[in-house]
Amino acid sequence: MSSTSFKHNYELVNWEIDSEILGSKVVSGYKSSAPASCNINHGFIGTDCNINQLLDIAKPDNHVSISLRSNKDEQFTKIQLPKQTHSTEIINFQTLINPNIECDGDAVLLKKGEAAGIKTADCVPLIIVSANNNFGVIVHAGWRGAVRGIVQNAVNSLTKASGSASSTLTAVIGPAAGDCCYQVGEEVTKELNNIESLYFKKILLKENNHFSVPKYVLNTLISEGILAENINLLDICSICGRNSGDLSYFSYRREGQKAGRNLSFLKL
Numbered sequence: 001m002s003s004t005s006f007k008h009n010y011e012l013v014n015w016e017i018d019s020e021i022l023g024s025k026v027v028s029g030y031k032s033s034a035p036a037s038c039n040i041n042h043g044f045i046g047t048d049c050n051i052n053q054l055l056d057i058a059k060p061d062n063h064v065s066i067s068l069r070s071n072k073d074e075q076f077t078k079i080q081l082p083k084q085t086h087s088t089e090i091i092n093f094q095t096l097i098n099p100n101i102e103c104d105g106d107a108v109l110l111k112k113g114e115a116a117g118i119k120t121a122d123c124v125p126l127i128i129v130s131a132n133n134n135f136g137v138i139v140h141a142g143w144r145g146a147v148r149g150i151v152q153n154a155v156n157s158l159t160k161a162s163g164s165a166s167s168t169l170t171a172v173i174g175p176a177a178g179d180c181c182y183q184v185g186e187e188v189t190k191e192l193n194n195i196e197s198l199y200f201k202k203i204l205l206k207e208n209n210h211f212s213v214p215k216y217v218l219n220t221l222i223s224e225g226i227l228a229e230n231i232n233l234l235d236i237c238s239i240c241g242r243n244s245g246d247l248s249y250f251s252y253r254r255e256g257q258k259a260g261r262n263l264s265f266l267k268l
């Protein structure tokens with residue numbers, strides 16, 4: 001299993017967010033600029049906008065939406081967010097927006113014309129799309145979701161919906177807790193030891209139990225047949241800000257209970 005040719009290219013971009021609570025606000029975040037994924041309409045917005053503030057006040061028990069555009073000439077797009085529970089469930093976009101169906105889940109499957117987001121504070125935001133951006137999935141993968149199979153579920157849902165082989169898919173892994181900072185306890189190492197090979201233990205679980213969920217996700221994507229050159233790992237640590245320049249991301253590990261939430265979105 002080789003992950004040597006995955007990419008690390010990203011650029012800083014601005015978006016305008018419109019909400020009843022914050023009003024109109026221009027916010028910055030990173031997006032992938034790797035050749036395979038630069039045309040995907042997506043972004044990872046950090047401490048410029050605490051998405052949690054909007055969501056808690058809005059409708060804590062259900063999914064909510066936020067309006068966003070990349071420039072003044074564009075219409076605002078409603079980004080739909082699911083109620084996340086650290087599960088391995090994938091929700092179809094049409095199910096998510098159906099007011100008669102109550103559902104939670106940690107990933108949303110989209111087709112052309114649809115847009116969804118997820119919120120994180122150290123967990124991994126993952127985006128996978130099919131050729132020509134016809135179908136896509138946006139995933140919230142914490143260590144639980146990742147170890148229990150949400151990445152495999154996301155790839156399977158996407159190949160099934162799009163009819164494409166996983167070798168034709170493109171993926172972007174956003175800012176999350178890096179192994180520079182993310183030390184895990186027995187709860188995590190036990191579960192890893194139960195299911196993973198020596199490879200995972202040696203490569204991903206470093207000295208003093210420093211663990212990289214982003215690299216775990218990367219390796220899972222490769223195991224599922226996505227080509228390394230079609231995967232872009234942003235390699236920004238949400239805890240210490242490594243590789244993020246002046247821009248930082250919210251971190252539960254760094255800020256505790258009061259931590260805000262980062263917004264990751266995908267618009268097809």
Ligand SMILES: [Zn+2]
Binds near residue numbers: 178
């Ligand atoms: Zn770090």
